[in-house]
Amino acid sequence: MTPRSSDRPFLSLTAIGKSFGGVRALDDVSLDVSAGEIHCLAGENGSGKSTLIKVIAGVHRPDRGSIAIAGQPVASLTPISAVRQGVQVIYQDLSLFPNLTVAENLAINSLVEHRRTLVRWRDVRRTAEHALERLRVSIDLDRLVGDLPIAEKQLVAIARALLQDARLIVLDEPTTALTGVEVDALFALVRDLQQRGVAILFVTHKMREMLQAADRFTVLRNGRVVESGPAAEFDEARLTHAMTGRAIGETRFDGRVDASAPPRLRIRDLTGPILRGVTFDVRPGEIVGLTGLLGAGQGELAARVAGLETSGTGEIAVDGAPLPACTVRAAARAGIGYVPEDRLREGLFLDRSIADNANASSLRALTTGLRLLSTRRMRSQADRWIHDLGVKAPSIDAPVRQLSGGNQQRVVLARVLATRPKVLVLNGPTVGVDVGAKEEIHATIRQLAAGGLAVLIVSDDLPELVQSCSRVLVFRHGRVTAELGAAALTGDALQEQLSAAH
Amino acid sequence: MTGSRLPVGAALVNRVLGGGILGRTPFARLVVFTVAVFVSMTLLVGSDRFLTTANFQSIAFQLPELALLSFAMMLSMLTGGIDLSVVSVANLSSIVAAMTMVHVLRGPAGAGGDAIAIAAGVGAGVCTGLACGLVNGCAVAFVRVPSILVTLGTLQLFTGLALVLTGGQAIIGLPDSFQWLGNGTLLAVPVPLWLCAAGAAVMAVVINRTAFGVEARLVGTNPIAAWFAALPVRSVLVRTYVTTALVSSVTGLLMVSRANSAKADYGSSYLLQSILVVVLAGVDPAGGSARVAGVGLAVFALELLSSGFGMMRLTSFATELAWGAFLLLVMVINSVLERRGK
Ligand SMILES: Nc1ncnc2c1ncn2[C@@H]1O[C@H](COP(=O)(O)OP(=O)(O)OP(=O)(O)O)[C@@H](O)[C@H]1O
Ligand SMILES: [Mg+2]
Numbered sequence: 001m002t003p004r005s006s007d008r009p010f011l012s013l014t015a016i017g018k019s020f021g022g023v024r025a026l027d028d029v030s031l032d033v034s035a036g037e038i039h040c041l042a043g044e045n046g047s048g049k050s051t052l053i054k055v056i057a058g059v060h061r062p063d064r065g066s067i068a069i070a071g072q073p074v075a076s077l078t079p080i081s082a083v084r085q086g087v088q089v090i091y092q093d094l095s096l097f098p099n100l101t102v103a104e105n106l107a108i109n110s111l112v113e114h115r116r117t118l119v120r121w122r123d124v125r126r127t128a129e130h131a132l133e134r135l136r137v138s139i140d141l142d143r144l145v146g147d148l149p150i151a152e153k154q155l156v157a158i159a160r161a162l163l164q165d166a167r168l169i170v171l172d173e174p175t176t177a178l179t180g181v182e183v184d185a186l187f188a189l190v191r192d193l194q195q196r197g198v199a200i201l202f203v204t205h206k207m208r209e210m211l212q213a214a215d216r217f218t219v220l221r222n223g224r225v226v227e228s229g230p231a232a233e234f235d236e237a238r239l240t241h242a243m244t245g246r247a248i249g250e251t252r253f254d255g256r257v258d259a260s261a262p263p264r265l266r267i268r269d270l271t272g273p274i275l276r277g278v279t280f281d282v283r284p285g286e287i288v289g290l291t292g293l294l295g296a297g298q299g300e301l302a303a304r305v306a307g308l309e310t311s312g313t314g315e316i317a318v319d320g321a322p323l324p325a326c327t328v329r330a331a332a333r334a335g336i337g338y339v340p341e342d343r344l345r346e347g348l349f350l351d352r353s354i355a356d357n358a359n360a361s362s363l364r365a366l367t368t369g370l371r372l373l374s375t376r377r378m379r380s381q382a383d384r385w386i387h388d389l390g391v392k393a394p395s396i397d398a399p400v401r402q403l404s405g406g407n408q409q410r411v412v413l414a415r416v417l418a419t420r421p422k423v424l425v426l427n428g429p430t431v432g433v434d435v436g437a438k439e440e441i442h443a444t445i446r447q448l449a450a451g452g453l454a455v456l457i458v459s460d461d462l463p464e465l466v467q468s469c470s471r472v473l474v475f476r477h478g479r480v481t482a483e484l485g486a487a488a489l490t491g492d493a494l495q496e497q498l499s500a501a502h
Numbered sequence: 503m504t505g506s507r508l509p510v511g512a513a514l515v516n517r518v519l520g521g522g523i524l525g526r527t528p529f530a531r532l533v534v535f536t537v538a539v540f541v542s543m544t545l546l547v548g549s550d551r552f553l554t555t556a557n558f559q560s561i562a563f564q565l566p567e568l569a570l571l572s573f574a575m576m577l578s579m580l581t582g583g584i585d586l587s588v589v590s591v592a593n594l595s596s597i598v599a600a601m602t603m604v605h606v607l608r609g610p611a612g613a614g615g616d617a618i619a620i621a622a623g624v625g626a627g628v629c630t631g632l633a634c635g636l637v638n639g640c641a642v643a644f645v646r647v648p649s650i651l652v653t654l655g656t657l658q659l660f661t662g663l664a665l666v667l668t669g670g671q672a673i674i675g676l677p678d679s680f681q682w683l684g685n686g687t688l689l690a691v692p693v694p695l696w697l698c699a700a701g702a703a704v705m706a707v708v709i710n711r712t713a714f715g716v717e718a719r720l721v722g723t724n725p726i727a728a729w730f731a732a733l734p735v736r737s738v739l740v741r742t743y744v745t746t747a748l749v750s751s752v753t754g755l756l757m758v759s760r761a762n763s764a765k766a767d768y769g770s771s772y773l774l775q776s777i778l779v780v781v782l783a784g785v786d787p788a789g790g791s792a793r794v795a796g797v798g799l800a801v802f803a804l805e806l807l808s809s810g811f812g813m814m815r816l817t818s819f820a821t822e823l824a825w826g827a828f829l830l831l832v833m834v835i836n837s838v839l840e841r842r843g844k
Contacts, residue, residue: 308730332732346730349723351790360720361731363713372711415731 008071009034010199011056011087011168016065018051020402023394025051026062027223033168038190038200040210040231043220044243044434045406046392049203050092052220053172056201057089058082070167086167090157090174092203092405092432098146103128105145106160131159136185150342151177151294158186162193169193171202173405175209176431177341179294179460180498187213205406205434206461207236219243244436257286257470264454265305265318265336265423272312274300276478282423282454287445289465290458291498292475299341301475302425302458306338307331318423332361337421339412341428341458347412348400355382355396358414385414390440405432413441417448424448427458442468462494474498528784528836529796535832536803543810551813559692561805563685563760566698569801570753571772572779573705574746576797579780580709581739582722582789583642583649585746589773590660591634592754593766597664599627599755600673600764607677616677623680624755631751632744634660639743643736649743657773664766672765676758684759694756701749706794708745718742722789771822778829779804784836804828 009032018026025048033039041049054060055067058077067074069085082089096105106128128141132155139152148156154177161169169190175183190200190213204210210217211231218228219242227242234242263281270278274297282288290298303309305316307328316323318334331338340346349357359366359378366381368374382396389410393403400411409432416424429445430438445468449455459465465472471485474497482497484490544552551557571588578585603623606615634656641652686693709715717738721728728735758764781787782803783796807828808821 328729328732329734338730340730345724346727349720349727349790352720352723356716356720359716360728360733363716367713371713372707373713373716375711 010070011201012068012071013052013056014066014068016052016055016062016067018048018055018060018062018064021394025223026055029065029220029223029225031218031225031228033199033201035167035197035199036194037215038194038202038213039216039218040214041201041203041218041220042210042239042243045432045437046404047220047243047434048223049220050172050404051223053089053091053170053201053203056082056087056168056170057091058087083164086165087170088161088164088166088168089170090161090172092172096145096153096157096160099144101142101144102139102148102156103141105156106131106141106163108160127163128159131163134162135159135182135189137182149177149299150345151179151182153342154178155182162189166198168199168201171200173203173205173432175204175206177428181293183209205432205438207239207435208463210239211236221245240435243434246436257283259283261285262320264452265456266316266320267301267305268315268317270301270304270312270314270316272300272304272309272314272478274478275304275312275314278314278478278480280473280480282456284452284454285449286471287449287455287457287469289469289472290456290475291460291462291465291472291494293498296475297478298458298473298475299427300478302338302427302456305331305336305423305425305456307336308338332419335422337361337416337419337424339416339424339426339429341431343409343412343431347415348408350401351399353397354386354391354393354400354403354411355379357400357411358382358385358396358418361415362418362420381418382414385418386411389414389417389444390437406434406437409433410437410441422453424453424455425458426455428461429457429459430461430464438464462491462498465489465494466491529793529799531832531836531839532782532784532796532799532803535828536799536806539803539806539810539828543806547810547813552810557809557813561802561809562692562695564809565801565805566692566694567753567756567760567769568772568775568779568804569698569798570701570749570756572776572783572797572801573701573794574749574753575776576780576783576785576792576794577705577709577718577742577749578649578653578746579785579787579789580722580792581718581742582725583739583742584653584777584787585638585743586650586653586773587634587638587657587660588746588750588753588776589769590657590664591631591747591750592757592772593764593768594634594660594664594754595627595630595751596754596758596764596768597667597673597766598630599623600676600758601667602626603677603680604673604675607675616679619677620680623676627751627755628748631747631754634751635744635747636740638747639740642743643739661766668764668766670766672763674763676762676764680759681762682759684756684761694760697752697756701752702794702798709792709794714738714741719790719792722791775804775825778825782829782832 011033013029013031016026016029029052041052043049051060055062058079058081061076067077097108103125107124125141132139135155135158137155139155145153145156154174158174175186178186194200214231216230217234217239219226219239221243261283264284265282268279274295278301290301292298300309304312307326307330310326318336321334323330323334344350349360355378359382363373366373366377379396386393386396391407391410391414393407400408403411413429430441433441445455457465457469466489469489471483472489472494473480474482484493484497574588575585600623603619606619606622638653638656641647642649683693688696717733720733721735721738725735757768761768779797779800782800783793785791785793804825807824811821811824
């Protein structure tokens with residue numbers, strides 16, 4: 001990698017400060033991004049990364065500090081002027097138009113930019129096709145974006161930004177839902193852009209991606225820059241330490257599973273649109289990972305267990321009792337808790353308080369006589385889980401919208417755990433969660449498992465699977481093609497199985 | 503950040519309302535607006551005429567009907583829907599109630615049967631409301647037609663039924679003692695106002711303190727997440743529309759009693775007015791919010807306006823115009839202040 005950084009940075013931020021009410025999200029932050037540089041912005045959840053990005057995009061106006069683009073000081077940046085100056089942002093919450101098709105979403109920027117009044121649909125399609133081709137993915141152009149799975153939404157958002165002749169592309173956690181192949185394609189593209197002199201600023205919580213791609217690191221902690229420098233000076237330990245202020249050791253699943261115990265979750269011969277006769281058991285205390293390429297069946301399996309996907313045959317039983325019906329409520333009543341993949345759309349009530357969100361699935365258990373809700377019990381339950389999962393928030397009455405991405409993810413987890421499930425199905429449980437917190441969430445899950453919970457984790461994060469699971473099932477074309485457990489469960493072995501599945 | 507990016511007029515509004523504690527929440531702003539209406543009506547009409555017991559008595563009799571219908575409207579908006587059939591449910595219920603009363607009075611129970619007639623009529627009216635609510639609720643929850651379409655349809659359906667039942671005529675000859683409900687007083691306070699206060703209290707408790715209320719709020723905020731969270735989405739929707747219809751049918755009974763007759767097209771202007779009130783109260787039509795006190799205050803402000811206009815001998819058209827202007831003014835000011843808050 002030979003960064004062709006010119007001397008003058010394309011983007012230069014000086015002493016930026018930004019507060020929300022009493023919360024100081026950014027404090028004296030300075031940052032330069034040069035043309036042809038891949039700059040990684042790292043930091044824990046809530047450290048201010050997304051806020052900084054929104055300042056760059058002109059969404060938030062900083063309280064203090066100055067911004068210069070291509071050497072020119074910019075007095076006040078708006079989203080439109082930022083785009084005009086060549087800044088393209090892929091936001092953490094994607095901000096696509098769910099009611100428009102893929103093609104329309106992809107073309108919207110150029111439509112707006114050229115101020116066309118009449119739309120030429122043939123052009124729209126051609127632009128859209130071209131954009132997806134560059135990412136080497138195929139998505140039906142006529143589908144509504146709102147109906148796409150989160151991974152494809154992410155790809156659409158990326159493709160849309162790449163379409164513009166951007167001079168700076170900002171990616172806020174662009175890869176959370178993507179599997180290895182797509183991530184590789186994305187980074188290949190990013191390097192290609194870098195060669196052409198485009199500046200890249202990106203945020204990710206996946207250590208491997210950071211170390212692989214970045215030329216330069218800037219680490220934020222509590223809204224301040226704690227370290228900044230060329231990538232050569234950083235390794236995993238140093239990054240982790242800079243972000244969290246402490247060293248984090250790798251731990252592994254160490255619980256013992258009683259092989260003679262009756263299975264908590266029994267899956268027999270599940271067949272559906274993708275699945276082809278999948279059978280396995282999960283015993284109390286076991287954490288089983290499910291992985292595979294996008295659409296290989298692991299997602300559908302999770303959806304079946306959670307009662308989301310209703311078509312198909314086969315049996316799912318909890319503690320020996322088959323689920324009476326294939327609905328979300330039947331699954332919940334049987335003790336199955338589900339943490340969805342797309343937290344913004346499926347997991348959260350963004351404008352409601354943290355307490356309302358945490359209690360949402362267990363309201364009926366919080367009523368007193370006269371069937372009125374007990375305010376005291378609602379608060380204490382919310383307090384407890386928020387505390388146990390380490391959600392950083394000013395108060396449990398704050399709307400979830402104001403939390404940083406990783407803290408939002410923990411609120412979803414809190415809601416599910418508050419129902420005291422017997423079986424926990426986690427679809428990407430630590431998506432967008434920082435290294436330190438990942439460790440804490442894994443520890444919580446292991447602790448819950450030790451208490452007799454059966455856990456299914458759907459994930460593409462191989463280190464996460466290796467660390468947390470007692471065994472991992474690899475899916476391919478709707479079947480389980482490999483099972484790795486105990487000593488056989490290593491990152492390399494998993495990688496090998498996944499490439500074989502390709 | 504100041505309002506430097508706002509136009510001059512907005513900046514002025516900002517200056518006047520922005521700094522003080524009164525500008526902070528939508529409810530506080532509504533209080534300011536109501537006081538402003540009160541003061542300006544007193545000045546325009548003259549305090550000797552406006553600030554009289556008689557005027558406030560008449561407002562107290564007028565206000566409950568619109569207030570109750572607005573509570574019903576608010577509840578439907580809480581779940582992210584809308585119930586356009588509130589007034590037609592009120593009328594259909596009141597017609598069924600009135601016909602039942604008249605029928606019982608003419609029947610063997612005879613002259614001594616006022617109490618029986620009223621009980622039967624109220625029972626029949628409320629049951630009609632219940633049935634209407636079930637139709638709305640089931641269509642929204644199970645057939646998954648958007649509530650605006652469902653209730654637009656049932657608005658026509660229920661009004662049509664009422665017309666068929668009555669042939670468009672008013673039903674008269676109700677038991678005399680039934681008039682107490684709409685015209686009587688209890689402890690010097692009009693009975694309708696008691697009813698309205700009770701409605702507000704029940705509504706506040708249901709929305710804030712029951713699992714149903716919180717679930718309705720969550721469904722209104724994000725129906726997809728509600729489904730993923732295993733909330734009883736359908737049952738919440740059915741119960742919402744049943745409750746709105748029950749409130750509407752009670753309002754219908756109030757309307758019959760006050761007019762001492764029932765007709766298929768009474769109170770049709772209430773529909774748009776109740777939407778206006780709810781929006782004025784600061785309820786987000788997209789769902790997830792409800793403000794009982796705000797709705798009460800908004801109705802009061804509008805009634806002050808209309809009684810003041812009535813005393814100035816302006817036509818009811820002028821009142822409508824003033825209401826519309828008031829709504830626009832409030833929304834503009836709210837949106838200016840909200841933008842400033844960003
Ligand atoms: N609109 C807002 N209102 C109030 N507080 C906010 C708002 N946006 C962000 N914050 C607060 O600012 C801080 C920084 O949030 P930010 O979203 O920038 O974190 P982040 O570094 O992107 O975290 P993550 O990795 O979890 O996405 C957090 O404490 C958050 O709660
Ligand atoms: Mg973020």
